[in-house]
Amino acid sequence: MQENFFALLEEILHTPQISKRFALFESLLSSLSSLCLDHTYTIRHIGSPIYQGICKIVHPTKISRPKILKNDTAMASFLHSIAHIEYSAIDLALDASYRFRNLPMEFYLNWIEVAKEEIQHFQMLRSLLQRIGFDYGDFEVHSNLFDAMKATPIFADRMALVHRGLEAGGLDANPFVVQKVSKSSHHLRDEILQVLQVILKDEISHVSKGDKWWKFSNDSRSFEEILRHYSYTPPKILNTQARLQCGFSPDELSSLQNFHLPHSI
Structure with missing residues (x-):
């Protein structure tokens, strides 16, 4: 009897131990071509972050971010914040593969590929953390x-808000993050910059997939309507070059740069 793709994804999503869930993911990858996709498989909802037993979760405003990366603790705090984004993004990709049914096989392969790359990003960042005496879970995080x-169990909303909206915000932040590391004299600076370059390249691919499947949804609402529905405002400064590579049009970028929520007029 063939194993069910969605059942295996569910096990990974609900496994809290990092090493075990990564091993389960590798097992899924190795057997991917032989798995069946039973789209009638019941969706088990996720009530709380899988990392809640590893990291202390606080409100974003309670998290201190060092302005200057002048020592190991400051650099570790900085690396931890990025590692947490990557670890969270693993679940975003896995959940997209698990939650949305009766879509082309390309959709599932796309988000499994994204999950694989997010795991690689996390492992690279965690390795750097460990080399300076820290580990994932040593600093507070937000959810x-x-x-x-x-908040987005609807396909079009997930693709628009999360994979085309929030993840594109990471592209916008990348140049500033690189600049911050470049100013540091930390002995791992050059290796960290290399990892950030890998992440940028892969994230362009990830946002491109979000763009593709948002457009595939053919939703009657505009991208900006969905952002406004969730009260999400894009960053003031956009990485226009990266966003153009992901499928954003010049007109759309111009509109996003002048984006505002109704209450902020």
């Missing part, structure tokens, strides 16, 4: 990405 995932 913004999990909250956005939980």
